[in-house]
Amino acid sequence: MSLPLLTKSLFRDGSNCPRRIHLATHNRKLAAPLDEAILARIETGKVLGEMARQLWPTGHLVREIGVNAVDITAQVLESGADIIFEAAFSTEKFFAQCDVLEQLHDGSWHLIEIKSGTGVLKPDGKVKKPQVIDDVTFQAIVLRLCGLQVTKFSVGHVNSEFRLESEVTPHGLLRLTEITKFVESNCEKVEAEMERLYGIICAPQAQTVPLNKFCDDCGFMSHCHPVVGANELTFLPMIRSGQVDKLRAKGFESILDLPETEFDLSTPTGVAQHKVWLAHLSQTISVEPEFVEKVESLPYPWAFIDFEATNPAIPRFRDGRPYQVFPFQWSCHTREHAAAELFHEEFLHEEDSDPRVAFGQSLLAAIQSAGTIFTYSSYEKARIKDLATVPESGGIELAALLSERETDLFDLIKGYTYRTEYRGSYSIKKVLPAWVPDLSYKQLAIQDGGLAAIRYEKMLDGLGTEFANQIATDLRAYCCQDTRAMVEILDAIMGSQKITQPQSTLF
Numbered sequence: 001m002s003l004p005l006l007t008k009s010l011f012r013d014g015s016n017c018p019r020r021i022h023l024a025t026h027n028r029k030l031a032a033p034l035d036e037a038i039l040a041r042i043e044t045g046k047v048l049g050e051m052a053r054q055l056w057p058t059g060h061l062v063r064e065i066g067v068n069a070v071d072i073t074a075q076v077l078e079s080g081a082d083i084i085f086e087a088a089f090s091t092e093k094f095f096a097q098c099d100v101l102e103q104l105h106d107g108s109w110h111l112i113e114i115k116s117g118t119g120v121l122k123p124d125g126k127v128k129k130p131q132v133i134d135d136v137t138f139q140a141i142v143l144r145l146c147g148l149q150v151t152k153f154s155v156g157h158v159n160s161e162f163r164l165e166s167e168v169t170p171h172g173l174l175r176l177t178e179i180t181k182f183v184e185s186n187c188e189k190v191e192a193e194m195e196r197l198y199g200i201i202c203a204p205q206a207q208t209v210p211l212n213k214f215c216d217d218c219g220f221m222s223h224c225h226p227v228v229g230a231n232e233l234t235f236l237p238m239i240r241s242g243q244v245d246k247l248r249a250k251g252f253e254s255i256l257d258l259p260e261t262e263f264d265l266s267t268p269t270g271v272a273q274h275k276v277w278l279a280h281l282s283q284t285i286s287v288e289p290e291f292v293e294k295v296e297s298l299p300y301p302w303a304f305i306d307f308e309a310t311n312p313a314i315p316r317f318r319d320g321r322p323y324q325v326f327p328f329q330w331s332c333h334t335r336e337h338a339a340a341e342l343f344h345e346e347f348l349h350e351e352d353s354d355p356r357v358a359f360g361q362s363l364l365a366a367i368q369s370a371g372t373i374f375t376y377s378s379y380e381k382a383r384i385k386d387l388a389t390v391p392e393s394g395g396i397e398l399a400a401l402l403s404e405r406e407t408d409l410f411d412l413i414k415g416y417t418y419r420t421e422y423r424g425s426y427s428i429k430k431v432l433p434a435w436v437p438d439l440s441y442k443q444l445a446i447q448d449g450g451l452a453a454i455r456y457e458k459m460l461d462g463l464g465t466e467f468a469n470q471i472a473t474d475l476r477a478y479c480c481q482d483t484r485a486m487v488e489i490l491d492a493i494m495g496s497q498k499i500t501q502p503q504s505t506l507f
């Protein structure tokens, strides 16, 4: 078996979990297939990469990917090319393929890494994304080990100040930020880490790594942790990976092992974690009296609202900025009075144009007579705040309505309830199955807001086709489910308090 090579992506993943890079090197087939959200991010990166190449029209593209590109790169360098895209370099241990290499007047090279984010430095010049500096440092080390004199380093990123007037151009959308001094001062640290990680991928076996927060977005999750316990340390709200490690180092394997002294009750995080700890210890459903008191005081009609929005890296609508959020869909369930049937209204912008005016005006008509407007988290409020800057959208009126009548169901649930089934998360996707097990997202074609945004873009690209019509149907079903879920969760919590007095129920 040939010795493995440490690549930039392995280097990035290895800083979290040594097992992950061993599996990715030797057992990649054990990983779950990439989901649509990751594939969409990869596609955006590709499009931006291709656009960036237009900034150097005389550049030479190495079309091979991976180690096969190393010899071709050598030939291209030999031929005297002074701008090379996807140049590849390899030592016995490490491999790097660079987005752009540009030869400077003194014969040395400028390495440019293209990123889809909006920048790597903060306004005060400090580093905003250390991971990007590490990525470029990794490449710098590999190129220098291969004998290339690289003296300048930059990141090509999306220009957050770009506004779409007539068309998207590479010079408008992309901006270069030099990071040479950060890379140079980072080399020693990254070199040591590269050696450490290389040792890990060369080990005969993958290390065993217990469940941690960094497993949440790992493709090997179902291989490593096919069964997740009911009282995992990772269920403590706001816990970080390092804290999980520290608790394990003290010998605590689950929430039930923790002594009360582990919680710092002088901090909001400590108080929140302590509450969850108590719920796991007592195995009770906790609903505090304030929940019922607050809900019973809310005036009717009740309107439950939920929005979907898209924020593409490359602006789609006139005057749009990169990653600007455009709400395109709302759902509203209304209950006129306590005994009334639910009434449902919805809006979906099915045109390839700025949706905000139609969105805002239709929403205003739907909720202006509501006595209470239920939202779930601050997302809807943030979208309305954006809308208030759009003339004729009704955003100012909507913002006034929300400031008077909005109740955030997420805050109520987080503040006054807990069930062990929440697993430390108050997201509607975790809270719903705890209270309303019969209402599931599993049968829906779209099951989260990120996917809704991706599919919406696809719908706009195919308007008028059966494919787009199906997406519109799926979007309606998903957004409707969100507001329906809010109603049913609220009913279930209130119902549980009518059946069982006092407020805690053993199960």
Ligand code: SF4
Binding pocket: 017, 018, 019, 020, 021, 023, 209, 210, 211, 212, 214, 215, 218, 219, 220, 221, 222, 224, 225
């Ligand atoms: S699931 Fe967790 S332990 Fe397993 S490889 Fe991924 S991050 Fe590491």
